[in-house]
Amino acid sequence: xxxxxxxPAFEPRRMPDRxxxxxxxxxxxxxxxxxxxxxxxxxxxxxxxxERLADQLGVSATPVREALxxxxxxxxxxWEPRRGFRVQSITARDVEDLFEVQAFIAGELAARAAQxxxxxxxxxxxxxxxxxxxxxxxxxxxRTERLNHEIxxxxxxxxxxxxxxxxxxxTVQYVPRHYYGRVDGWAHASAHDHEDVFAALEAxxxxxxxxxxxxxxxxxxxxLVEHLHRVHAFDGDTEQSVS
Amino acid sequence: xxxxxxxPAFEPRRMPDRxxxxxxxxxxxxxxxxxxxxxxxxxxxxxxxxERLADQLGVSATPVREALxxxxxxxxxxWEPRRGFRVQSITARDVEDLFEVQAFIAGELAARAAQxxxxxxxxxxxxxxxxxxxxxxxxxxxRTERLNHEIxxxxxxxxxxxxxxxxxxxTVQYVPRHYYGRVDGWAHASAHDHEDVFAALEAxxxxxxxxxxxxxxxxxxxxLVEHLHRVHAFDGDTEQSVS
DNA sequence: TGCGAACGGATTCTATAGAATCCTCAGGGT
DNA sequence: ACCCTGAGGATTCTATAGAATCCGTTCGCA
Numbered sequence: 001x002x003x004x005x006x007x008p009a010f011e012p013r014r015m016p017d018r019x020x021x022x023x024x025x026x027x028x029x030x031x032x033x034x035x036x037x038x039x040x041x042x043x044x045x046x047x048x049x050x051e052r053l054a055d056q057l058g059v060s061a062t063p064v065r066e067a068l069x070x071x072x073x074x075x076x077x078x079w080e081p082r083r084g085f086r087v088q089s090i091t092a093r094d095v096e097d098l099f100e101v102q103a104f105i106a107g108e109l110a111a112r113a114a115q116x117x118x119x120x121x122x123x124x125x126x127x128x129x130x131x132x133x134x135x136x137x138x139x140x141x142x143r144t145e146r147l148n149h150e151i152x153x154x155x156x157x158x159x160x161x162x163x164x165x166x167x168x169x170x171t172v173q174y175v176p177r178h179y180y181g182r183v184d185g186w187a188h189a190s191a192h193d194h195e196d197v198f199a200a201l202e203a204x205x206x207x208x209x210x211x212x213x214x215x216x217x218x219x220x221x222x223x224l225v226e227h228l229h230r231v232h233a234f235d236g237d238t239e240q241s242v243s
Numbered sequence: 244x245x246x247x248x249x250x251p252a253f254e255p256r257r258m259p260d261r262x263x264x265x266x267x268x269x270x271x272x273x274x275x276x277x278x279x280x281x282x283x284x285x286x287x288x289x290x291x292x293x294e295r296l297a298d299q300l301g302v303s304a305t306p307v308r309e310a311l312x313x314x315x316x317x318x319x320x321x322w323e324p325r326r327g328f329r330v331q332s333i334t335a336r337d338v339e340d341l342f343e344v345q346a347f348i349a350g351e352l353a354a355r356a357a358q359x360x361x362x363x364x365x366x367x368x369x370x371x372x373x374x375x376x377x378x379x380x381x382x383x384x385x386r387t388e389r390l391n392h393e394i395x396x397x398x399x400x401x402x403x404x405x406x407x408x409x410x411x412x413x414t415v416q417y418v419p420r421h422y423y424g425r426v427d428g429w430a431h432a433s434a435h436d437h438e439d440v441f442a443a444l445e446a447x448x449x450x451x452x453x454x455x456x457x458x459x460x461x462x463x464x465x466x467l468v469e470h471l472h473r474v475h476a477f478d479g480d481t482e483q484s485v486s
Numbered sequence: 487t488g489c490g491a492a493c494g495g496a497t498t499c500t501a502t503a504g505a506a507t508c509c510t511c512a513g514g515g516t
Numbered sequence: 517a518c519c520c521t522g523a524g525g526a527t528t529c530t531a532t533a534g535a536a537t538c539c540g541t542t543c544g545c546a
Contacts (some may be wrong), residue, residue, distance in 0.1 A: 023324065024325075025529080025530070026529090051496095051497075059530080060531045060532070061531085062531065063529080063530065063531095065309065065498090066308065066309060069269065070313070072313070073316045073317055075409035081267050081270075081499090082497090082498060082499075082538065083497090083537090083538070091405065093405065094406040094407075101344070101348060101407070101410055104347050105344060108343070162334065162340060163318055163337040163338075163341050164337075164340045167340075167341075167413070170413065267500095292526095292528095293527080302500080303500055304501085306499080306501095308528090325506085325507055325508065326508070326509090326528080327527075
């Protein structure tokens with residue numbers, strides 16, 4: 001019998017085109033795997049066979065391995081040397097923790113931004129946010145997500161890009177950006193929370209900005225956890241894995 | 244003329260034997276690069292040429308590339324696709340930030356540990372700590388560092404291993420474990436701070452444990468920043484890079 | 487029947503080669 | 517003097533092959 005247990009694996013889906021061909025294969029594969037895990041095509045504690053995945057994606061084993069290395073250091077998969085990479089199981093507590101840290105870092109960055117952003121900067125943020133609301137009303141989740149990302153990016157990059165940004169990205173990347181389109185109430189919550197952040201930024205009130213951003217992140221975290229429960233994405237939920 | 248500017252690079256030093264041959268080359272190379280950066284053999288914003296490094300270490304380019312991928316996602320080096328990997332510059336603010344996050348996470352884990360560790364567990368911790376003090380008195384920094392690591396490990400793993408632990412490791416790994424031996428006052432500070440942590444854990448007081456551990460991490464962070472300033476490891480300090 | 491050792495297939499891991507890309511520099515035109 | 521263009525070399529990036537390792541199974545033996 002074959003070594004891993006011979007599961008038919010998951011149905012091949014095409015590589016993400018958000019990351020088009022000017023990006024490296026490693027990054028595209030990593031994005032693909034991240035999404036496959038979040039969607040449920042890959043479940044813990046299943047092994048990810050490099051060659052099989054390489055065949056499915058039409059690439060060689062090397063970039064697949066590189067992608068899994070990255071994912072390993074992000075905690076998405078676990079690398080067991082000379083045995084392979086297996087998707088890391090995730091609990092509701094893990095997601096909460098992830099957003100707890102995210103809230104902490106994003107809060108700190110927002111506090112710094114409050115002392116650095118000009119009135120015009122905040123005005124631009126508000127304009128982007130208005131677009132976001134229009135996109136959401138029009139049901140364009142893709143555009144909604146992109147605008148949301150842009151808002152947070154400007155705030156986070158206000159205080160220069162450093163280790164905090166890197167760490168924040170690590171916690172954020174875990175859930176693919178466009179996945180939020182599936183989360184009920186996400187756009188609504190963002191629309192509501194952002195205003196508090198903008199007001200604090202405008203007033204130059206660092207503590208208020210920190211508080212508002214922290215609350216926002218935790219809010220989104222709660223919504224995501226509820227959603228994942230509904231989809232049975234967690235370990236204990238209904239559909240348990242193999243054995 | 245050669246592309247990177249043709250610096251003679253850094254003098255070859257042997258691979259870390261802390262990670263012996265049962266580990267993968269990728270990990271060993273990563274550890275090597277981490278240390279080379281911390282020690283100053285590699286400085287921002289210098290490129291790390293994969294083949295050159297591979298030759299120096301006597302391995303091929305593939306594991307080197309894998310190592311740099313990992314280091315990239317940790318924020319130690321920056322990957323510029325189709326151009327190469329360059330060591331990320333680091334400011335004093337970055338180190339402070341790193342330890343701020345580390346303090347937050349370690350504090351949370353300590354708080355959880357306070358509710359989970361038994362009296363015997365804490366007794367064992369105290370025993371290990373006593374060994375640590377003896378090792379330090381004997382001037383055995385290697386053993387001191389190892390015992391210190393063991394103490395923190397038991398505390399962090401008390402609440403089961405999850406995403407928080409992964410994130411904590413990311414912030415911790417930035418500075419190689421045995422580097423602390425060079426930091427003046429490190430062992431002394433640890434000896435002092437640990438007692439507060441133990442007392443809180445023994446009392447099962449989560450908040451006190453969080454506070455003690457947070458203070459400890461920030462304390463170490465301060466010491467490290469001072470040390471790095473003395474060694475001129477930061478960007479603005481005396482010895483600036485190339486141009 | 488129960489247990490240990492060796493075999494065989496599968497997979498990871500490292501090395502190496504070739505294609506694609508980027509940078510530098512020289513040369514010619516405006 | 518300035519810009520554009522193209523050649524050449526160096527380096528990254530992907531693919532592929534071979535060595536090392538692991539797992540499941542079977543065979544031999546008590």
